[in-house]
Amino acid sequence: MTERPITARRPSPRLRAVAALLPVALFALLSPRALEIISQTKAEFLGLPLKAFYIFGLWLLAIVIGALIARALRQHSQTSEGQEPQP
Amino acid sequence: MTEFALAIALSYAALLFLIAFLSDRERARHWLASPFVYTLSISVYCTSWTFYGAVGSATRSGLEYLTIYLGPTLVFLGFWTVLRKLLHITRRDNLTTVADFISARYGKSDGVAALVTIICVAATAPYIALQIRAMATSFAVISADVSNIAYAVEEIDILAAFWIAAGLAIFTILFGTRSVDVNERHFGVVAAIAVEGVVKLIALISVGLLAVFSLQGGAEGMTVSISDSLALNEEMAGARWIGLTLLAGMAIITLPRQFQVTFVENQRASDLYTASWLFPLYLLLMSVFILPIAAVGQTLLPSGADPDMYVLTLPMTLGYDTIAVMAFIGGLSSGTAMVIVSCIALSTMISNHLVLPLVLRTSMDRFGRGGDFERLLLTVRRLAIAFILAVGFVYLWAGASTRALASIGLIAFAGVAQLVPALIVGLYWEGATKRGAILGLVLGFLTWLFCLLLPEFLGGLGWWQRVEAQGLLGFGVLRPHALFGIESSDPLLHALAWSMIFNTVGLVVGSLSARAQPYEERQATLFVNAMHGVERTQPSAPRTVSVDRLFDLAQRVMGADRAYRTFRSYAAQTGSRSDFPTVNDAFIGHLERRFAASVGAASARAMMLEATGGERVTLDELVEIADETARLMRHSTEVERKSVEIEEVARRLRAANDQLRVMDREKDEFLSQVSHELRTPMTSIKSFSDILINTGDLTSEERARFTGIIHSESIRLTELLDEIVDLSALARPDSDLALEPIDPEAAIDLAIDSSLGLMRVAGVRLLQDRARGGVLVEAHVGRLSQVIINILSNALKYGRAAEPQIHVATRLSAGIFTVIISDNGPGIPAEERERIFGKFVRGVDAGGETGAGLGLAISQRIVERFGGTLSVLGSNGPGAKFEVTLPIMQNS
Numbered sequence: 001m002t003e004r005p006i007t008a009r010r011p012s013p014r015l016r017a018v019a020a021l022l023p024v025a026l027f028a029l030l031s032p033r034a035l036e037i038i039s040q041t042k043a044e045f046l047g048l049p050l051k052a053f054y055i056f057g058l059w060l061l062a063i064v065i066g067a068l069i070a071r072a073l074r075q076h077s078q079t080s081e082g083q084e085p086q087p
Numbered sequence: 088m089t090e091f092a093l094a095i096a097l098s099y100a101a102l103l104f105l106i107a108f109l110s111d112r113e114r115a116r117h118w119l120a121s122p123f124v125y126t127l128s129i130s131v132y133c134t135s136w137t138f139y140g141a142v143g144s145a146t147r148s149g150l151e152y153l154t155i156y157l158g159p160t161l162v163f164l165g166f167w168t169v170l171r172k173l174l175h176i177t178r179r180d181n182l183t184t185v186a187d188f189i190s191a192r193y194g195k196s197d198g199v200a201a202l203v204t205i206i207c208v209a210a211t212a213p214y215i216a217l218q219i220r221a222m223a224t225s226f227a228v229i230s231a232d233v234s235n236i237a238y239a240v241e242e243i244d245i246l247a248a249f250w251i252a253a254g255l256a257i258f259t260i261l262f263g264t265r266s267v268d269v270n271e272r273h274f275g276v277v278a279a280i281a282v283e284g285v286v287k288l289i290a291l292i293s294v295g296l297l298a299v300f301s302l303q304g305g306a307e308g309m310t311v312s313i314s315d316s317l318a319l320n321e322e323m324a325g326a327r328w329i330g331l332t333l334l335a336g337m338a339i340i341t342l343p344r345q346f347q348v349t350f351v352e353n354q355r356a357s358d359l360y361t362a363s364w365l366f367p368l369y370l371l372l373m374s375v376f377i378l379p380i381a382a383v384g385q386t387l388l389p390s391g392a393d394p395d396m397y398v399l400t401l402p403m404t405l406g407y408d409t410i411a412v413m414a415f416i417g418g419l420s421s422g423t424a425m426v427i428v429s430c431i432a433l434s435t436m437i438s439n440h441l442v443l444p445l446v447l448r449t450s451m452d453r454f455g456r457g458g459d460f461e462r463l464l465l466t467v468r469r470l471a472i473a474f475i476l477a478v479g480f481v482y483l484w485a486g487a488s489t490r491a492l493a494s495i496g497l498i499a500f501a502g503v504a505q506l507v508p509a510l511i512v513g514l515y516w517e518g519a520t521k522r523g524a525i526l527g528l529v530l531g532f533l534t535w536l537f538c539l540l541l542p543e544f545l546g547g548l549g550w551w552q553r554v555e556a557q558g559l560l561g562f563g564v565l566r567p568h569a570l571f572g573i574e575s576s577d578p579l580l581h582a583l584a585w586s587m588i589f590n591t592v593g594l595v596v597g598s599l600s601a602r603a604q605p606y607e608e609r610q611a612t613l614f615v616n617a618m619h620g621v622e623r624t625q626p627s628a629p630r631t632v633s634v635d636r637l638f639d640l641a642q643r644v645m646g647a648d649r650a651y652r653t654f655r656s657y658a659a660q661t662g663s664r665s666d667f668p669t670v671n672d673a674f675i676g677h678l679e680r681r682f683a684a685s686v687g688a689a690s691a692r693a694m695m696l697e698a699t700g701g702e703r704v705t706l707d708e709l710v711e712i713a714d715e716t717a718r719l720m721r722h723s724t725e726v727e728r729k730s731v732e733i734e735e736v737a738r739r740l741r742a743a744n745d746q747l748r749v750m751d752r753e754k755d756e757f758l759s760q761v762s763h764e765l766r767t768p769m770t771s772i773k774s775f776s777d778i779l780i781n782t783g784d785l786t787s788e789e790r791a792r793f794t795g796i797i798h799s800e801s802i803r804l805t806e807l808l809d810e811i812v813d814l815s816a817l818a819r820p821d822s823d824l825a826l827e828p829i830d831p832e833a834a835i836d837l838a839i840d841s842s843l844g845l846m847r848v849a850g851v852r853l854l855q856d857r858a859r860g861g862v863l864v865e866a867h868v869g870r871l872s873q874v875i876i877n878i879l880s881n882a883l884k885y886g887r888a889a890e891p892q893i894h895v896a897t898r899l900s901a902g903i904f905t906v907i908i909s910d911n912g913p914g915i916p917a918e919e920r921e922r923i924f925g926k927f928v929r930g931v932d933a934g935g936e937t938g939a940g941l942g943l944a945i946s947q948r949i950v951e952r953f954g955g956t957l958s959v960l961g962s963n964g965p966g967a968k969f970e971v972t973l974p975i976m977q978n979s
Contacts, residue, residue: 016167023165027332030157032325052378055153059160059371066164067364073167074360 011076019069026062030055092229092415099416100258103423106282107262107275119278120354122361128277128348129366130284132159132339133373134214134425135221136496138287138418141374143395145381154328155496156374158335160367166359169340170349172514174359176617177350181684185346185506186436191688192513192614193521194607200440200689202525203506206532207343207436208475209540210502211429215479217495218422219255221395223248228399229415245484252480255426256473263431264468273431277352280428283420288372290417293410294398295376298383301405330580331497337507338500343432344425351432426476434471439687442467447693460643464685485544494579498539501583505531508591516598517611523598531590538567538582634667637678640698644682653681675699764807764940768800775800810941817948824870824952828863828976831871831904832897838875839895842883849883852892860899864973866953874946874957878908878969881942886912886967902975907960909968920959 011019028034038054110119137155144152162170173188182188186207190200223243262276339345353359384397392400399418402410446463508531509524537559545551559565568578575581603611634654641650651666657677658668668674675695682691775793779785785793817824839853846853882893888911898905915923924947943957950957955973 019167020165023161026164027161030332032328035328036325048378052150055150056371056375059157059367062160062164063364063367063371066367070166070360070363074357 011073015069015072015076019073022062022066022069026058029058092226095412095416096226096419099419100254100423103279103282104261107279110278111275119274122355122358122365124277124281125353125355125358126362126365126369127281127284128352129345129362130288130369130373131280131344131348131424131428132342133284133287133370133421134496135218135225135418135422136214137373138291138421139221139225139395139398140496141377142381142384142397143393145377146385146394146397151328151331152377153374154331155335156370158332158337159339160370161332162336162339163363163366166363169511169514170359170363171356172618173340173510174350174353174356176614178353178356179617180688181680183351183439183684183687184432184436185341185343185510186440187683187687187689188346188350189506189509189513189524190440192610193509193519193524194604194610195689195692196521196524196607197440197444197689197693199509199521199524199528200436200687201444202528202532203509204433204436204440206502206505206528208433208478209532209536210499210505211343211433212475212478213482213495213540213543214499215426215429215475216483217499218426219248219252219476219479220483221418222251222422224393224396225399225415225418226251228396228403229411243483248483249480252476255423255430256476258423259427259430259472259476260469262427264434264465264472273352276427276431277348280348280424283424284369287417287420287424288369290413290420291373291398292376294402294414295380297402297405297407297410298376298379301383301387324577327577327580330583334497334500334504334583337504341503341506341510342500343436343503344428347428347432430472430475433475434468435687437471437474438464438467439690442471443686443690444693447690461646461685482544495543497579498543501539501579501586502532502535504583505535505586505590508587508594512591512594513611514614517608517615518598518603519594519611520598520601520603521607522601523594523596526597527590527592527594530593531586534570534586534589535582537565538570538585539578542567542578634670636698637670637675638667640694641678641682644685644694653678761811765804768804768807771800772797772804807941810945814941814945814948817945817952824867826865826867826953829866829868829871830861831864831866831906831973832857832859832861834866834868834871835875835895835897835906837868838872838879841872842876842879845880845883846893850891851883851886852890854892854894856894856896858897858899862899862904863976864904864953864955865976866973870949871953874949874971875906875908877942877946878971881969882908882910882912882967886910888912888965899975902977904973904975906971907968908971909966911966914965915959915967917961920961923959924957 035051035055038051039049041050141152141155144155176182177188180191182191186200186203189203190196193199220243226247227244262279263273340349349359349362380397380401381394384392384394384401388397388400388404399411399414402408402414443464505528508527509519513519513524541551542555555567557566559567568575568581570581570585573581638650638654641653644650645653654668655666657674658666661668661674663669679691679695682694685691686694775797779790779793779797835857839855843853879893886893890911892911894907894909896907896909898907924943947957950971950973953973955971957969957971960968960970
């Protein structure tokens with residue numbers, strides 16, 4: 001049966017930690033407490049409060065970082081997961 | 088307008104059919120196997136609740152609607168942790184639904200699968216009702232006269248809703264139930280869903296851009312402030328923000344339709360890497376235009392207008408009919424996509440986990456080999472689809488029609504969230520058992536039912552209002568909105584918190600209360616360690632089943648044709664000559680997984696147990712799996728340890744190599760010194776013998792002198808060679824030196840005696856200061872006196888002074904016998920003191936005296952062989968002072 005070789009390349013522990021921490025960091029930065037701090041600035045831009053720009057900006061940033069992480073993970077996981085199982 | 092709207096809807100349905108039809112053909116498959124199609128199919132998450140309801144939510148609660156998108160964003164950005172593992176196991180074991188997955192984790196239990204199916208149906212039915220309602224409402228809105236826009240549809244046309252439900256049922260049956268095998272995935276459906284994903288995004292963005300245009304004072308010549316219209320600066324309820332984010336994050340995993348598109352319909356595992364960021368981007372785009380639409384709707388539309396329909400009524404009011412039609416199609420896309428995929432997933436669950444176990448209990452043998460069984464499954468699935476839509480319709484009809492879209496959607500989310508503890512905890516904790524899973528699921532489901540679904544459904548009834556006020560059966564602690572007396576202004580959070588607490592506690596307590604069955608433990612290990620290389624192991628118990636019996640069973644389950652193809656391809660893979668493979672455990676496992684793709688893991692296992700006659704997991708097999716896991720863990724630590732060892736060995740080898748290089752260089756130097764030393768006398772011998780041979784007229788005096796030189800040079804040469812032989816003999820630690828206990832004073836006497844003649848000739852005065860204690864040292868008399876003679880002769884050679892004298896002193900101290908020989912000559916300069924023990928080293932002031940320069944080197948080696956030392960003592964000013972120390976024997 002299929003047993004993955006133990007020598008298969010795995011992403012480095014640091015990369016795996018970054019991949020696991022990204023959503024945690026985003027969750028923390030979008031927590032009510034963080035949003036409350038941002039809301040203290042009453043500045044508006046284009047009829048939107050700073051808070052909205054903060055949320056959407058952070059969201060987009062997280063997506064960009066996520067894309068970079070996904071690319072790095074894919075490169076490091078090709079030997080272990082890139083091959084498709086035979087139907 | 089009604090006919091127009093109907094025509095649009097039917098044309099759109101026809102287009103989807105065409106897409107599905109074209110996509111099911113082989114040629115389209117490679118195009119469909121794209122991460123973009125995969126990501127767009129996951130967008131089935133965005134239903135009409137999102138399409139219409141998000142604007143309503145933003146109007147009522149500001150930014151809160153974002154939580155529904157942020158939750159899934161977090162889960163997908165963190166795909167490496169959970170989603171990847173779920174996908175890997177689903178693909179590995181051919182799992183068909185979320186119920187199949189959870190049941191497979193807990194020993195392929197029928198009970199768990201049935202329970203999860205019931206929870207999913209209960210949670211999805213109101214959700215489907217919601218879609219029907221949104222579609223019916225949008226239909227009413229788009230059908231209304233432009234001059235008299237239906238801003239708020241109080242009562243939906245129940246007949247229209249019925250036809251929508253019926254239409255969806257037919258549509259889904261035609262779409263989704265053409266094949267029972269999950270391996271033949273729903274390519275057509277996925278393609279259609281992906282197209283719907285594009286359509287609804289474009290539609291919403293179009294309405295959004297129209298709203299932004301209006302914001303800037305476009306058509307109406309006015310400026311709208313989003314902040315002012317939506318009260319975005321108001322304080323948010325922190326607990327609700329967190330609760331909804333987590334809820335949406337859980338729902339994106341366990342919603343039956345999401346599980347279907349993300350894991351079951353996935354064609355390439357690597358597509359998840361792209362979806363991990365592309366799907367969050369899709370959600371971002373879907374949510375960014377909600378704010379302007381809500382703000383403009385709030386400002387421009389009449390106060391009685393339903394915010395849930397702004398997406399449609401806004402472009403109609405502004406007179407953009409094309410955009411209004413696009414919005415209508417977008418809403419239709421959102422609703423149909425959700426209904427189709429949910430129905431496929433739920434009908435598979437109902438047929439595989441509720442109906443099939445009953446059929447299996449009666450008997451499989453009633454089904455023929457011509458595909459009767461397959462036909463039965465398809466019929467059951469079609470009926471199940473009709474049933475699900477009927478339940479949705481009844482839910483809509485029976486009430487609950489006045490609530491906002493968002494709240495119904497959240498109730499459904501909270502329902503499927505009950506699957507999360509069993510699913511996620513089971514993925515990381517091997518100790519979670521079937522009993523725990525069932526206990527947790529039942530407790531969570533009942534809490535959800537009592538605190539959230541029933542109040543929603545029965546809220547209008549008098550007796551239920553009494554329950555809400557006084558508690559169930561009069562128990563005050565059992566009030567749906569204040570369980571155990573804890574009041575909450577937010578029924579959703581209240582129900583979510585209690586249900587998740589009961590669920591998780593039930594899972595843990597149930598798991599700890601009883602030992603798991605061997606088969607459960609096996610599945611637990613295979614799930615928890617799925618990413619650590621623990622794959623399927625071959626059961627070791629012998630099976631007694633003929634290939635004919637298996638083929639018979641396979642024909643019934645899969646149909647004759649597919650069964651034959653499965654057997655033949657396996658036979659070819661394993662190198663069997665006939666079309667039928669040899670029956671062994673590997674083949675039985677393979678066949679079971681093929682069955683699982685059609686009927687689910689639990690039923691497939693039941694069938695195989697029936698066919699092969701016996702419990703499949705033995706204790707031996709469990710031990711084997713445990714061993715395998717332990718072996719893999721050991722292996723990796725061993726590899727680590729070995730690499731450290733190898734590094735250490737390499738380091739030592741490098742050091743040894745360096746030492747060898749130094750020794751090699753020393754040897755080369757020694758050889759070149761030796762040849763140089765040998766050459767000098769040889770040259771002299773050669774030149775004088777040349778003269779003797781070639782010169783005829785030599786006087787006899789000259790002849791005698793030359794012969795004398797040749798003779799003395801030969802002697803010198805011989806001495807030199809002897810010394811070299813001596814030195815190399817001493818260099819070998821195994822060389823024989825016959826040590827014995829001797830009196831060192833005797834050896835010194837011997838040396839002095841043999842040097843006295845020379846001293847007298849040189850006029851040297853000998854002073855002695857001896858400590859004759861009669862001690863013994865382990866040494867060799869001849870060799871020791873050789874050392875002393877050597878030092879004395881050096882003193883004679885170099886110790887030139889006006890009144891030369893040599894002083895020989897011996898001392899005894901702390902087990903050491905010391906001889907010090909000093910002269911009153913010029914002494915040895917400090918920089919020379921180390922060098923003089925080297926080979927072929929002569930003092931700078933030899934004064935014409937010759938010698939090979941090996942004497943001190945040999946002497947030092949000799950003394951070292953005796954376990955002692957030979958060194959030159961430092962003294963400023965004249966006089967060289969040599970010291971020889973030797974250890975005194977203990978018993979002397």
